[in-house]
Amino acid sequence: MEDRDLLVFEVLESVNSFIGTKPLDAHKAITLRERFDVSPGSFTVVLVSKDGGVKLNRTTRVRIKDVFDLIDAMPMRQGQMRQKGRKP
Secondary structure, X not given: OOOOOOOOEEOOOOOOEEEOOEXXXXXXXXXXXXXXXXXXXXXXXXXXXXXXXXXXXXXXXXXXXXXHHHHHOOHHHHHHHHHOOOOO
16 A cells, blocks of 8 residues: 555544544544545445546445556556556
């Protein structure tokens, strides 16, 4: 996750939410749920690119390998991999 420069948000309804390990205030959590159209009581995985575009929005579990494969197929990530001397 660090290699792909991911920032994980855990946005929850009834308990504290977090950005990584830092607490996220309740108002910001509500704002994020509204922005990404997450219904109350539902589970949703949203992958947002650095430009703010939604690349994945699922209401079911997602394998981390599938998320990494999606990220690795993105042009920006392929450029990063080339700079580090890895095959895209």
